Amino acid sequence: MSQVYDTVIIGAGPAGLTAGIYAARFGLQALILEKLAVGGQIILSSTIENYPGFPGGISTFELMDKFKTQVEQLNIKIEEKQVRGIEVEEKSNSRVYRLQLPDTYLQTKTVIVASGAQPKKLGIKGEDEFIGKGVSYCGTCDAPFFRDKEIVVVGGGDRAIEEAIFLSHYARKVTIVHRRNELRAAKILIKKTQNNPKINFVFDSVVEEIQGENNVRSVLIKNVKTNSQTTLSCAGVFIFVGIQPNTGFLKNFLEMDKLGFIITDDKMQTSKVGIFACGDCRKKDFYQVITACAEGAIAANSCHKYLMDE
Amino acid sequence: MSQVYDTVIIGAGPAGLTAGIYAARFGLQALILEKLAVGGQIILSSTIENYPGFPGGISTFELMDKFKTQVEQLNIKIEEKQVRGIEVEEKSNSRVYRLQLPDTYLQTKTVIVASGAQPKKLGIKGEDEFIGKGVSYCGTCDAPFFRDKEIVVVGGGDRAIEEAIFLSHYARKVTIVHRRNELRAAKILIKKTQNNPKINFVFDSVVEEIQGENNVRSVLIKNVKTNSQTTLSCAGVFIFVGIQPNTGFLKNFLEMDKLGFIITDDKMQTSKVGIFACGDCRKKDFYQVITACAEGAIAANSCHKYLMDE
Numbered sequence: 001m002s003q004v005y006d007t008v009i010i011g012a013g014p015a016g017l018t019a020g021i022y023a024a025r026f027g028l029q030a031l032i033l034e035k036l037a038v039g040g041q042i043i044l045s046s047t048i049e050n051y052p053g054f055p056g057g058i059s060t061f062e063l064m065d066k067f068k069t070q071v072e073q074l075n076i077k078i079e080e081k082q083v084r085g086i087e088v089e090e091k092s093n094s095r096v097y098r099l100q101l102p103d104t105y106l107q108t109k110t111v112i113v114a115s116g117a118q119p120k121k122l123g124i125k126g127e128d129e130f131i132g133k134g135v136s137y138c139g140t141c142d143a144p145f146f147r148d149k150e151i152v153v154v155g156g157g158d159r160a161i162e163e164a165i166f167l168s169h170y171a172r173k174v175t176i177v178h179r180r181n182e183l184r185a186a187k188i189l190i191k192k193t194q195n196n197p198k199i200n201f202v203f204d205s206v207v208e209e210i211q212g213e214n215n216v217r218s219v220l221i222k223n224v225k226t227n228s229q230t231t232l233s234c235a236g237v238f239i240f241v242g243i244q245p246n247t248g249f250l251k252n253f254l255e256m257d258k259l260g261f262i263i264t265d266d267k268m269q270t271s272k273v274g275i276f277a278c279g280d281c282r283k284k285d286f287y288q289v290i291t292a293c294a295e296g297a298i299a300a301n302s303c304h305k306y307l308m309d310e
Numbered sequence: 311m312s313q314v315y316d317t318v319i320i321g322a323g324p325a326g327l328t329a330g331i332y333a334a335r336f337g338l339q340a341l342i343l344e345k346l347a348v349g350g351q352i353i354l355s356s357t358i359e360n361y362p363g364f365p366g367g368i369s370t371f372e373l374m375d376k377f378k379t380q381v382e383q384l385n386i387k388i389e390e391k392q393v394r395g396i397e398v399e400e401k402s403n404s405r406v407y408r409l410q411l412p413d414t415y416l417q418t419k420t421v422i423v424a425s426g427a428q429p430k431k432l433g434i435k436g437e438d439e440f441i442g443k444g445v446s447y448c449g450t451c452d453a454p455f456f457r458d459k460e461i462v463v464v465g466g467g468d469r470a471i472e473e474a475i476f477l478s479h480y481a482r483k484v485t486i487v488h489r490r491n492e493l494r495a496a497k498i499l500i501k502k503t504q505n506n507p508k509i510n511f512v513f514d515s516v517v518e519e520i521q522g523e524n525n526v527r528s529v530l531i532k533n534v535k536t537n538s539q540t541t542l543s544c545a546g547v548f549i550f551v552g553i554q555p556n557t558g559f560l561k562n563f564l565e566m567d568k569l570g571f572i573i574t575d576d577k578m579q580t581s582k583v584g585i586f587a588c589g590d591c592r593k594k595d596f597y598q599v600i601t602a603c604a605e606g607a608i609a610a611n612s613c614h615k616y617l618m619d620e
Contacts (some may be wrong), residue, residue, distance in 0.1 A: 018362045018600065025360055027497025050335055052328045052603050053363055053373060055380035063363060070365040074498075140335065169337050192618060266576055267595065285577060286611050290328065293362050294604030301596050 005029050005108040007303050008099055010083050011246075013040020014289045015279025016114030017067040018296030019303075023112075024074035026304040031106070032071065033099075035082035039064035040116045041280065042289055045141035046132055051289050060141075063289075085249050086111060088272070094310065095274060110274040110306060112299045113254070113262060115246040117280035117287075122154065122239055126210030134216025134236045139163035140288075143170045146236045152177055152219050154207050155240035161185040161193060163240055168198040175232060177202045177221060202232075210237055245281045257283050268299035276303055315339050315418040317613050318409055320393050321556075323350020324599045325589025326424030327377040328606030329613075333422075334384035336614040341416070342381065343409075345392035349374030350426045351553070351590070352599055355469070356450040356476055361599050370450075373599075395559050396421060398582070404620065405584060420584040420616060422609045423560065423572060427553035427590035427597075432464065436520030437549075444526025444546045449473035453480045456546045462487055462529050464517050465550035471495040471503060473550055478508040485542060487512045487531060512542075520547055555591040567593050578609035586613055 007023055009016045012034035023030040042048065042060045049057035071078065084100040089107075099106040119137035121127060127135055136142040139153075143166060151171045153164040156178035162185075168174045176193070181203040183190050193199045202221060208229070209220040218233045245260045255263045255271035261283035268276040278295035280287050317333055319326045322344035333340040352358065352370045359367035381388065394410040399417075409416040429447035431437055437445055446452040453476060461481045463474045466488035472495075478484045486503075491513040493500055503509045512531060518539070519530040528543045557570045565573045565581035571593035578586040588605035590597050 014362070021360055021362060025496045025498045027501070050331055050607075051363065052324070052331060052380060053361065053376050055376055055383055066363050066365055070362060073365055166336075189618070286608050288604075288607055290600075290607050291604045294598075294601045297360075297598055297600050298596050 005031055006307055007110040007112055008108040009112040011114035011116050012038040012078050013116045015292040015296040017071050018293040019112045019300045020071040020076045022297045022300035024076045030076050032078040033081045038068050041118055045138050083249055086253055110303045113277040114279045115281045117243040117245040120242040120244055124209055130210055130216050136238050139167045139238055143167050146171045148172045149235035151236035152234045153238045156183040158185045160240035161189040164199055165192055168196055174199045177205050177207055179206050247281050267302040268295055315341055316617055317420040317422055318418040319422040319424055321424035321426050322348040322388050323426045325602040325606040327381050328603040329422045329610045330381040330386045332607045332610030334386045340386050342388040343391045348378050354448040420613045423587040424589045425556040425591045427555045430552040430554045432549055434519055440520055440526050446548050449476045449548055453477050456481050458482045459545035461546035462544045463548045466493040468495045470550035471499040474509055475502055478506055484509045487515050487517055489516050557591050577612040578605055584616055
């Protein structure tokens with residue numbers, strides 16, 4: 001227990017793995033902790049087409065496996081352990097962070113939080129069953145699989161409307177199901193949908209069930225005002241009811257917005273010196289694999305500079 | 311000449327090509343212009359090991375070729391044309407930018423500047439005179455000309471050390487001259503030089519003059535602490551002391567720092583609305599392929615949002 005790491009990276013998605021690659025190249029004593037599966041939430045999508053370097057796309061699992069190999073070739077270990085919380089130990093003239101694991105703890109000079117986020121789920125029947133078989137949480141990733149098909153988009157915020165517009169470039173018909181009779185999305189986005197013959201709306205309604213056999217075939221929709229139910233045929237259901245950052249274990253420790261996204265500067269520095277954050281757990285505008293990777297590299301660079309200045 | 315593009319991307323390095331991939335996926339009418347060679351200055355290096363997704367590294371030429379293929383698969387054209395300057399045309403209630411090319415011009419609603427940077431010169435006597443006669447800014451390009459010869463590498467960053475290692479496969483002896491007594495380069499790189507009997511260091515020193523007749527024969531080195539001068543025989547001088555942005559054509563048009571790097575916010579928005587900048591031409595802290603790519607994606611996203619709001 002006497003070992004003190006230069007840095008411990010929490011999370012083995014694109015941001016955390018890239019932070020690992022860069023930390024290793026900077027010669028840091030680093031460790032990556034992952035509570036679930038290496039790869040992060042991107043592996044919810046089957047294929048990624050917008051990561052530069054892979055024309056025609058690549059399976060997200062394969063891409064993340066390449067990242068993992070690259071990290072391991074640099075002798076950085078990835079351990080499957082969940083971090084429960086972080087404490088500061090101020091020493092005479094240094095600062096050490098103590099990471100609480102389920103059965104023990106780790107000491108480290110710095111922390112790179114890359115704990116990601118997860119899509120908010122509807123929590124309805126068929127949702128988990130058809131993930132990757134018609135149920136998706138990422139239009140950018142999966143739209144091309146629904147060329148000339150009918151799809152349902154659930155949600156009424158900016159992201160839902162943006163994704164619906166994006167999806168309409170591929171799908172034959174996009175039906176946006178929203179629980180209220182008014183959209184939360186920016187008017188400019190709404191206006192765009194009004195000139196789009198492929199997009200139509202079902203208001204005051206919720207999706208109650210996703211149905212199909214091997215793949216999605218329909219959704220059961222309930223009007224929340226009349227309680228009437230209808231079945232709508234579709235090949236895909238895109239759910240955009242928000243993402244939630246995996247930052248509960250850092251509550252009251254790091255500065256966050258009210259949704260729990262960690263606030264950093266452009267060097268990925270959080271409200272605590274020596275603690276950096278990158279990827280989807282971070283408050284920002286554009287949540288992509290390529291941006292998560294860049295933030296991981298920047299976090300490792302900032303971490304290296306911080307350690308050199310100590 | 312009546313066509314007005316949604317966006318024209320200036321530069322086909324990692325930033326510009328990624329901006330192209332994202333612009334295409336947002337459904338924008340886009341065009342990429344490149345004055346020299348697709349790939350940008352990264353192709354001056356032989357191999358890249360820190361781009362996530364390629365364990366063991368990949369030749370930079372091959373990686374950039376994959377980017378190019380990915381762009382072309384999305385039906386975005388890359389044209390070999392140099393932009394001389396940009397003018398704004400304010401119309402009744404819209405704004406169009408006019409790009410001056412050598413023999414014609416292009417009209418576009420937005421511009422993504424990804425014009426990159428080029429190696430900085432030392433600005434010393436003999437440097438210009440012996441370019442191509444022993445003075446080089448690209449190990450990958452010129453190493454084979456220095457087989458079994460003695461060469462000098464100037465610089466102490468990642469690029470200098472990477473190139474020194476590469477050059478040592480050809481040269482008999484590589485002397486790295488660095489103005490400080492400590493290298494800025496990643497420790498993994500520094501370690502590689504320590505096990506390499508061909509590489510040695512001269513610290514606290516600068517090259518003051520490059521000497522020779524038809525070709526380089528020696529350099530004059532000054533120790534910055536003692537001011538003593540020594541002459542070192544060599545057939546080649548490889549200079550890796552930083553980069554300077556290719557932004558001369560935008561002088562007095564966009565806000566830049568005093569070195570000519572374009573100033574943007576974190577959405578890649580420059581001082582002119584509808585003009586975005588990304589990659590090595592941008593003022594920032596960390597110049598990497600992965601960060602250039604992320605900035606290209608962010609620029610395309612901001613560009614898309616701007617066009618939707620118009």
